[in-house]
Amino acid sequence: NDLWKNSIVHNFPPCFSQSSAISEMAKCVRQSGKPSVTPKILSDLRAPWKLMPAEAKVPRPQVTPIIRQTEEANKKVQTTTPPPLTDSAFNFKSYLLNKDNRNFNLLINQPKKCRKTPGGPFLLIAIKSVVEDFDRREIVRKTWGREGLVNGEQIQRVFLLGTPKNRTLLATWETLIHQESQTYRDILLWDFMDTFFNLTLKEIHFLNWAAEFCHNVKFIFKGDADVFVNVENIVDFLERHDPTEDLFVGDIIYNARPIRVRKSKYYIPETMYGLSIYPAYAGGGGFLLSSRTMRKLSRACREVELFPIDDVFLGMCLQRINLKPILHEGFKTFGIVKPSAAPHLQTFDPCFYKDLMVVHSLKVAEIWLMWNLLHSPRLSCTQKKQVKKPFQWKKKAQTTTQASPLR
């Protein structure tokens, strides 16, 4: 935000143009050595918001954890090889050619994020998002991603963003993200295109950012915006750990195999990954790491070749520092499977969530509802880990109107 804010009043051309794109702005920054762009923000302030795109999130697969479904096509890149089999075919050639290009500018920073509390925050919540997903960020801010104290521990939050891949409404998104950053001070924006296959860049840049601007944090939760996180449980768990020791916990996937079927959307050729099994890695819904592990990973990942699947890439970094990720039952990054013994059970029964840490794939309304139900003074789950009653619409829905503040 500082970059944009400082640049509004001063310099107009050479870099400014009506169609100023975020990436063009960054080019200007690079060329001139200092911000010299005037984004079209002032004139856009009164423009009506065109927010709330439908779910722009890419769904994760329910069966094969290796690669997620994606809509990222690499349509623009032309090669001499036959045309892709599907819209979503991934251009490996282009990826391999460009994979040394892995350092991108930070367009919006929050340099003071971790300086607010003496000694640093206890937990930094870092959430992958895309610019268009404003509504998801809002609900996370209002619920599990709240900044402040949880069980007496300081929580801070950042969203991790790249530039929108759909350039059509770029001016609107620029305005939005600028305003959002001014209002919430929780936006980190890098100058690479926010596509599924660029999530690895997000991983690298976030770790570097944390090592530079948040080295005093004790623990980090990194996850998606469509998860429900039980922060109280996470804090409780982390309080029993030492941030100066290694820790990496999540829904760990072992012995996943790269897909070698050429026709598959998710094909990974041997030229890209020669071994038959991926290293252990955490499902991307969310995972925890200590400050020490963050610093070690930030260095290790610099030495690992880019790999298009971010979860697996991080697994490779972990392998490089010889760190065994720990599987925790509380992380349900592929969603909850209803217990077969209780088929009547609604998966959004709050008692179901009481002992969990992270649950993946929730709609905005479900996240809001779950958070409120869990923080309702009227919530009573008679037996921990065992849910007796199905969710009751009429009885419990009334309690959702009163959100109880965090302790």
Ligand SMILES: *[C@@H]1O[C@H](CO)[C@@H](O)[C@H](O)[C@H]1NC(C)=O
């Ligand atoms: C980009 O956004 C515009 C405006 O919302 C929309 O009409 C268009 O279909 C989008 N393009 C793609 C490729 O999603």
Ligand SMILES: *[C@@H]1O[C@H](CO)[C@@H](O)[C@H](O)[C@H]1NC(C)=O
């Ligand atoms: C990643 O971002 C860079 C920079 O914006 C872009 O050139 C590239 O096409 C993106 N790669 C993929 C695989 O989306």
